[in-house]
Amino acid sequence: MRSIRVDGVDVLPGMIADRSDELGRRGGVTGELIRDLGVLPSYYLKYYYAHDATVTEMNTSTPRATVVADVERELLELYADPAVDTKPPQLEARGGAFYSEAATALLASLVAGTGDNHVVNVRNNGLIAGLADDDVIETLCRVDASGATPLPQEPVAPELLGLIQHVSAYERLAAARR
Numbered sequence: 769m770r771s772i773r774v775d776g777v778d779v780l781p782g783m784i785a786d787r788s789d790e791l792g793r794r795g796g797v798t799g800e801l802i803r804d805l806g807v808l809p810s811y812y813l814k815y816y817y818a819h820d821a822t823v824t825e826m827n828t829s830t831p832r833a834t835v836v837a838d839v840e841r842e843l844l845e846l847y848a849d850p851a852v853d854t855k856p857p858q859l860e861a862r863g864g865a866f867y868s869e870a871a872t873a874l875l876a877s878l879v880a881g882t883g884d885n886h887v888v889n890v891r892n893n894g895l896i897a898g899l900a901d902d903d904v905i906e907t908l909c910r911v912d913a914s915g916a917t918p919l920p921q922e923p924v925a926p927e928l929l930g931l932i933q934h935v936s937a938y939e940r941l942a943a944a945r946r
Contacts, residue, residue, distance in 0.1 A: 769808040770922065780808065796822065805927065816931060874911060881913030888916045895921055898929050903936045 772780040783791065784806065789799030796814030814822050839858050846856050870886070877884040885908055892903045895918050899905065909916035924932065 769810075770928075772808075781806070784808070807928065813931075816935075877911040878913060878915070883910050883912045885909065885919070886911045886916070890916050890918055893918070896924055896929075896932070898924070898933060899936055900940075904939075 769780065771778045772783065784802055788802040791808060792799040792802050795802075795809055795811045797809055797817045801817055802808060809817065842858050843856060846852050846858070873884070874886050874888065876882070877886060887906060888909050888911070889904050889906050890909060891901065892899045892905045893901050895907065896903075896905055905918075907921065908919045910919060911917075
């Protein structure tokens, strides 16, 4: 995240100044990295910015797929009981918190044509300079009955754009190998 606006004011710089170490721990990176970049990296960027520590953790813990499969098995057993009418606590361990709420709100905007803002994956189509038009980006969009229209973005700083380009190139190569 490059900005967080509350009533039109960007509060991200203050959050970084006051809570970068805490935010880093939650996201799997260092507070120093957050201060250096001046942004709040997505949690999956730990695979790039904290590669060695992340690989070590992955090699010494239960694989995520095993954890999810176990939780799914428990959930299916619970859902077999038609009397279950509350959210099982296992859903918290499953991950994807708030996904269903986000998906429902997105669908509501599409169907009702309300023009609400949502973060979705769309074709770049020139929005981020330095990426191909057909690269997929995750960005803030206005969503109505005609679909998702990306909102204008500030240019991406070179220290951030390089990693985005690297990941896009990897995705392009991976798709070509199919």
